[in-house]
Amino acid sequence: MALGATYNASEIEDKWYAYWMEHNYFHSEVDEREPYTIVIPPPNVTGVLHMGHMLNNTIQDVLIRRARLQGYNACWVPGTDHASIATEAKVVAKLKEQGINKADLTREEFLKHAWEWTEEYGGVILDQLKKLGASCDWERTKFTLDPEMSQQVIKSFVDLYNKGLIYRGYRMVNWDPVAKTTLSDEEVNHVEKQGNLYFIKYKIEGSKETLTIATTRPETIFGDTAICINPNDERFTHLKGKKAIVPICNRVIPIIEDEYVDVEFGTGCLKVTPAHDENDKMLGDKHKLEVIDIFNDDASLNSFGLHYEGKDRFVVRKEVTKELDEKGALIKTEQHINKVGTSERTKAVIEPRLSDQWFLKMEELVKPAIKAVLEDDDVVLHPKKFENTYRHWMTNIRDWNISRQLWWGQQIPAFFYGDGKEDFVVAESIDEALVLAKSKTNNNSLTTESLRQDADALDTWFSSWLWPMSVFDGLNNPDNKEFNYYYPTNDLVTGPDILFFWVARMIIAGYEYTDKAPFKNVYLTGLVRDKQRRKMSKSLGNSPDALKLINDYSADGVRVGLLLSAPAGNDLMFDEGLCNQGKGFSKKIQSAFSLTQMWNVDKTIPQPESSRIGIEWYKSKLQKALVEMDDHYSKYRISDALMTTYKLIQDEFCGWLLEIIKPAYQAPIDSKTYNEVMALFEDNLRIVHPFMPFLTEELWHNIEDRSPQEALCINTWPKVEPIDENLLKNFEFAAEVISGVRTIRKEKNIAFKDAIVLSVINGEKVDSVFDAIISKLVNISELNYISEALDSALTFRVKSNEYFIPMEGAIDVEAEIEKLKEELKYTEGFLRSVQGKLKNEKFVNGAPEQVVASERKKEADALAKIETLKTSLVSLS
């Protein structure tokens, strides 16, 4: 069955994906086999497939498909997360378009809209993964807001609270004024921005004197509650104990002393605004300063901003500067570059803000997770270089702010019964909360109506950090059969950008709840960048449409294209040309297949010697490639494993083996060769299948009719057999001979169809097993073994073997001599360097025996070659 030009990738992909699904190959159930488990990094439920997803899901699919072929009970659990900030922001924006304001909705009403949105757009990304060929166990698909998933999150919150690890604190947090929520430190990006340093004059109370401070944020003067100087700074000794007057609002504030102030920076005088800067907060606490919060939750000014009330902070910055200037309080403005915290999601400039939030104590929790990765290797990061980054973050960890001022997510299970800060209980349900509240207050008249649940939701990562456990119901039901079998999982494949957000936290949670790491290996992929090294992003518009790529180059082609240049941990410079190379590889395999299907098989003819030896050689070559691939896979060098496969098929199988066994034009092929080659073709398909699942399944079924139990997807990895190293070595030699003949044919313009005679002085005593192959591949009519050099012949040498192609009259003796002299000169130079080493006693005594032996062999080879060259020269002149 030939397919060639008729191969329609998209049709074939749909056909086989449906077939795989129909026969439930991707579904895993607990059995006696050893499990191999991967949990997907859950993408945002309303997201669409982008290059990063394609890359890491292709890698996961390669790993899981290979494991399946190797006989493991392979289980890849898919799912999505609710991405609270991103999704809530999208829903708010959509409602706004419809003229609905979130503030006018109740929590329940809003959540109804959010669920509608999720149901409408949710899961699109999972369907896109199917297009890519992802062999997930779809029956196990999970969503972080599924009832049983949420239940585990709540359970974990209550548990950690009861262990004293969760507390409520009034802290400076990162406030996103656009999303109107706090962010964790990890969700804040520090970006360099061009700003100004404003020099502002403050009057000293009861004096004509003034002092000057430098600030990047003049609008915060309304929140100033002190001026700070360094006690060692002699310039300001006269200010000690005095008070300053804040311009515009004319408030009187103390001048305090603290060594925290950098004498070098600005003017050496610092204005202190404890409500709006973390360092100022620290100074404020230390010196017991008043705290004045001047902002509303959208970062406009409140009544402390006086006549600026209601205006945005950046507008106020401009207007205040102008007013200060008019009042003569602005001394000067300098350009100043500083790093500004911005929201990862909304890009808004973060406002440090004091508020009540929920925190998770990290200090004790991280300990086992540090040990597991850095000491015990219970979790191995690939590549290893990320261990340093991990160490740095884990050893400098701060408490995790897990509350978000959002509705989309698990509502914090804290129930308030009074107005006091401590008037709450934490419980999995309101009924349990009521029991607790009654006993805490000794007030039996409390009812569920008197309880008010904290309005905030939990950080999404507080759901996903449980993911490898919760997808198997491991927190609800820790002793269940599946959890015991599939957990801990094997490999986790994700991007380095979420090493802290997610990976580290999963390890922490794993140890807290199971005393085990949730996975053994973490493979951190690179980020996908464009050719100009820019990160691919929607805003830059430099990310190709994933589905269009699949359409243009086939899913197999895109998979190969992505993997070809994706070494672990290195960023990937994406180039569509690579997909084209992938597509080309796919065509090459198809074309090789059609060749085999064009032959007529004749059972009566014997197997040619060239075919027999060629097949033996390829068997060893394939085995060698398998060993190499195992090594690459074990080190998560997926692109190297692919390259090994690529070269095996492209160069060794198509380039050499098929040429060796190919019958003459329109001649039949013997059945032994045909059957053996097809068996090897099947082995090739097995090896290629993890990379190109669709094409290989298609060809697999084209080779013969197979039952559903015989599908390639659930077949077996090739068996390990011994490698005949000697055969491989002899082939290398033969390949050099072939290359030598080809070079001469090219130089002398001898057409391939003109058969030539080749004679050899076999000084190397090379085995003649490959003679038949040499004769066939370079069209040699006779291959003679001789002992004396031939006159009027073109020559070339392989090691000390000399080859002759008789050529009447066409020999340029001078040129031949020149060629020989060149080779001689090079070889003599080489010999000198080798002998130099061998004469050096320190080398002979100091170097390992093996190394010295190899140098001696080099010496002997060089001497033999020189001998050959000299003899040839003598015979020519």
Add this chain to the structure above:
RNA sequence: GGGCGCAUAGCUCAGUUGGUUCAGAGCACUUGGUUUACACCCAAGGGGUCGGGGGUUCGAAUCCCUCUGCGCCCA
């Protein structure tokens, strides 16, 4: 400002404990080839002071120091 990492062919990258196979691969490039699977092909070929400088060693892309240029993380 603190920490980590990188620099090898035009591009993207391998190069394990310093030593056979060490200067490699793929792509790109140059030349030649198409009646006989594939031009998304085949064959042959060019191309590198291994970022600069110093050191250790019989021997350094590999180890040490230093300089330069990039990247990432954290503050």
